Amino acid sequence: MNVLPKWVDIILIPLINLLLALIVAGIVVIFIGENPVEAMRLLIVGALGSSYGIGFTLFYATSFVFTGLAVAVAFHASLFNIGGEGQAGIAGLGVAIVALNLDHTHWLLVFPLAIIAAALFGAAWAAIPAYLQAKRGSHIVITTIMFNYIASALLIYLLVNQLKVEGAMAPETRRFAEGAHLPFMHEMMGWIGLSMTKTPMNISFIWALMCCVGVWLLIWRTRLGYEIRAFGQSEPAARYAGISPTKIIMIAMLISGALAGMMALNVVVGGFSQKLVNDPIQGAGFVGIAVALMGRSHPVGVLLAAILFGVLYQGGAELAFEMPSISREMILVIQALVILFTGALENMVRGPVTRLFLSLRRGAI
Amino acid sequence: MSDTNTAGRAQSAPAIELKGISKAFGPVQANKDISLHVAKGAIHGIVGENGAGKSTLMSILYGFYKSDAGEIYINGDLTPIPDSQAAIKAGIGMVHQHFKLVENFTVLENVVLGAEDGAMLKPSLAKARDVLTTLAHEYELDVDPDAVIEDLSVGHQQRVEILKALYRQADILILDEPTGVLTPAEADHLFRILGNLKAEGKTIILITHKLREIMAITDSVSVMRRGEMTATKPTSQTNAQELAELMVGRQVLLQVDKKPASPGAALLRVENLSVRDELGVEKLRNVSFEVRAGEILGVAGVAGNGQSELLEIISGISPADSGKVLINGDAIDIGKTANPNMRRHRGIAHVPEDRHRMGLVMSNMAWENTFLGYQDDPAFEGSFGFMRRENIIEDAKQKIERFDIRPPNPRLKAENFSGGNQQKIVLAREIERNPDVLLVGQPTRGVDIGAIEFIHKQIVALRDAGKAILLVSVELDEILSLSDRVIVMFDGAVAGERDATKTNNKELGMLMAGMAGEAA
Amino acid sequence: MDLATILQLFDSSLRLATPLLFACLAGLFSERAGIFDIGLEGKILASAFAAGAFAAVTGSAMLGLCAGLVASIMMSLIHGLASITFQGNQIISGVAINFLASGLTALIGQNWFHQGGQTPPLSGSGRFQSLTWPLAEKLNSLPVIGPIYKELISGHNILVYVALLCVPVTWWVLFRTRFGLRLRAVGENPGAVDTAGISVTRLRYQAVIICGILCGLAGVYLSTAMAAGFGREMSAGRGFIALAALIFAKWKPVPALFTCLLFGFLEAVAIRYQSIDLGFGTVPVQFMQALPYILTVVILAGFVGKAIPPKAGGRPYVKER
Structure with missing residues (x-):
């Protein structure tokens, strides 16, 4: 039985957890011999202090919204999709295939086709673990981990043997022509007469916001969402209600894989690189886990948490530049601490907070 | 067991004495200021409805939970029982309602688990094999020591649980709803075993909600209701009707008013x-x-x-x-x-046996549970797969009113209703479809x-x-x-x-x- | 392929299997006790860094080993705190530990040594040296047996032999001792252990610490025996291959040995040959690298013998009400 008011559950506890993560991160900074308050200031200014910083922050956040939503949708079906990394990587392949073939046309054609390709490729990579979970009971956490490594090997193989530019050393595709470049945010601002610093933030961000709305509608307003939640909370109740576990596992994982796949849009045809490189995902699939945990699997929470991690990534890069003794990997440390405190150690804070509220309530009576 | 000095006192002292035991789980007061005497060599019954606090009380005695307040005396000595290890040392054994056996272990391995002699397994297993043979003869507790638990019948698994307690030389044996899963023949066998144990001077506490069993084999009986102990009597001075009344706190209507069927x-x-x-x-x-x-x-x-x-x-x-x-x-x-x-x-409508697992999604709100299974009804599902929330909530409100579900709040989570009101939600959903x-x-x-x-x-x-x-x-x-x-x-x-x-x-x-x- | 090549291949298989074996047995202790651990990777990495760093500073491989064990056990204790004491999600905790190790090793490595996250190269007593067995040189002239003795049996560092020795020791502990009985019981039905008067918490912490020690040895091996110093992300997914091996071996020590040798062999082949010509086509090196994962998925799918994990695995123990 949950005795906590809703605001405590969705705002206070995540904030306390975040604070704890930052305190421990601060201790790490002190250990390195720097001033944590100054580091924090540099990080926030680097991420939010200029339109340049904000653009980069939201560029990173775009990726994290997609991978966060992917994990969140699977969470609602009580599935732990830890394979966002592989699904997004394979989706990158799909997006690259569209871009390589159609970059002589126009982004208005490439964008929708790239979305479809990303969704299909991402979903396809989630389909096998989903099927094995649904039909054979194979633990989806383990299979999706395995599929991350298989995806990475497949991607390297294809880049080296099929997609690499003849004679080049780096295992990556050629740079796409103009027709495959998604519009940058500064370009779009230009269309309506506003100016913004040039950053890799692009139209994918708007698509990410639309996906947030879409996921919210799906989970809380449709029958399918109702069935996904019923299954996620009680499989026997779902079977009783005529909801097929196989169907829900498959659909939830396909949607999850497709959402993870969308992340490839942002980094393959959205950002500055404009080509498929080795390891295009750079851990964003795993960040999605942290984002979904912090965001309590709710699209609004996911959006906020994704922006938080965007701040962390962009600010962390700036911080590493300003304070050379703090390298970029500080981001990973903070990320790990956030996952640890909001996810694994959640009860450490929840227990005392619950007792506090219980005693307050008793006092009131 | 005890030396001559304490023997006299131990003779007269009750095997178990509980004083002022209280225990709360969060906001729920499971046990409230409970006191109890059980004489040595007696079979003492504890009856009460589900959720009356019987199992909690016995789990405290067995050290499975820690009480918030109160004292436990064993054979007249104040005996703090912070954990099961202490209970076992004090000579208490417990057969839980849901057996605590490792299913892919053998009987022998389950019996020695936690009561091994020394760090090596072999001597422990050999010793246990001998002891088991003796116990089997003494108490009609035959079971193949090398059988794997998951291959045994429920009745035999229960015997393993009793053997576990006896192997640890328990003098006090607690059985929690032991007959719930047994056939009457198996139950009879169990009662014979309990009789044998009593004859050997063991003290037995039997938790049940079946009054017939209480009347049949106990020497004394206590009744629990809503976390409190409402009465303790010699079994010979009470009857099933009186116990039933004490259990529920008012006259029971065992007979349902109904016309002959046509x-x-x-x-x-x-x-x-x-x-x-x-x-x-x-x-x-x-x-x-x-x-x-x-x-x-x-x-x-x-x-x-x-x-x-x-x-x-x-x-x-x-x-x-x-x-x-x-x-x-x-x-x-x-x-x-x-x-x-x-x-x-x-x-066909279906009110399932287990409403917590099957009949309801406990963490969903009441209104979301009032159409579980009927989510494809066109009255509830609109175009593009969207739910018609207004219709559903309105329908839920009507069901809540007609079935007097309390509190009448369709947005309350199912887990926050009482058992009776939860069942009413399920029943309303299924019956209202006519x-x-x-x-x-x-x-x-x-x-x-x-x-x-x-x-x-x-x-x-x-x-x-x-x-x-x-x-x-x-x-x-x-x-x-x-x-x-x-x-x-x-x-x-x-x-x-x-x-x-x-x-x-x-x-x-x-x-x-x-x-x-x-x-x- | 001549004998020398084959021997070299087997020799490097054994070297590559050693860290897998340590980590696989580490996972075995943890998962047999009901604590799933996808953070093997992070523990290996943390240990490799600590060992590399301390061996570089002190010049002693043994001090490096101690530091590696401490680092790995610390990570284990975080996992224990999350999954035992606070009854958190074991998968999430594992993910966090992997990130933590990845971030901290690079961050602190750069801070201490300013070599892009690497530790200074080790030499002499800073590394675990190969042990040459008696008569290895003399017997070398014997056909077949001589080279096998010299290349395959002799000439490894002490940690390789320790890893191999860990297999029978693990089997013995698990199936012949009181501790092993309790450990297996707590992974199957912690309620049975609890009511038998044994502390589930204590038992699980013990398992998690053993897991830390073994992962620590894997990490120590990587930076102070197999390589001469720590390099960023040098665990390179070995924690996950070990996890795959554990499933492939169905949580049993002796099959774990053979699985790790097989996966080590695959890695050795992938390192030696960029692609393998089978006559009708070539097998790319990436396929060899992915093979352990593919095999594990096949096993998990239950098409070739079902892998059934310990029953209480992955779930925190909460006394039922």
């Missing part, structure tokens, strides 16, 4: 239904019966004799291997493609007495409206007071059929034990 055509017919589980064990064997319009057919039996499978197959949750189910004379799909939704469209056939499993399990009456009345009203009702319950009294006809399930088959007005507890009990010959 059955019509058969609405539900089951023919030669058979099914095996994934291990190949036969769960249903050629089960046939029919339920007519305006009739309640009771299905009696010890839990686990095929009743659950029967409900799940008829309701379309799981497939059967062979046989037929006919609704209004039409055969319906009972194969792998069977689906509960198809059943609902055919007018089904032709209603399947009901354990309608009043864990339900307070007020709600029981209400639920029974609803079921009878549906019968009087000309519907067919299949009632599965492990409570014989409930079966007898509600049903018009009764079938008894034993080992997956129908062991017999009786007219409810012309049978009694004893006859049905024999059938439940698989002794059809003696019952006839």
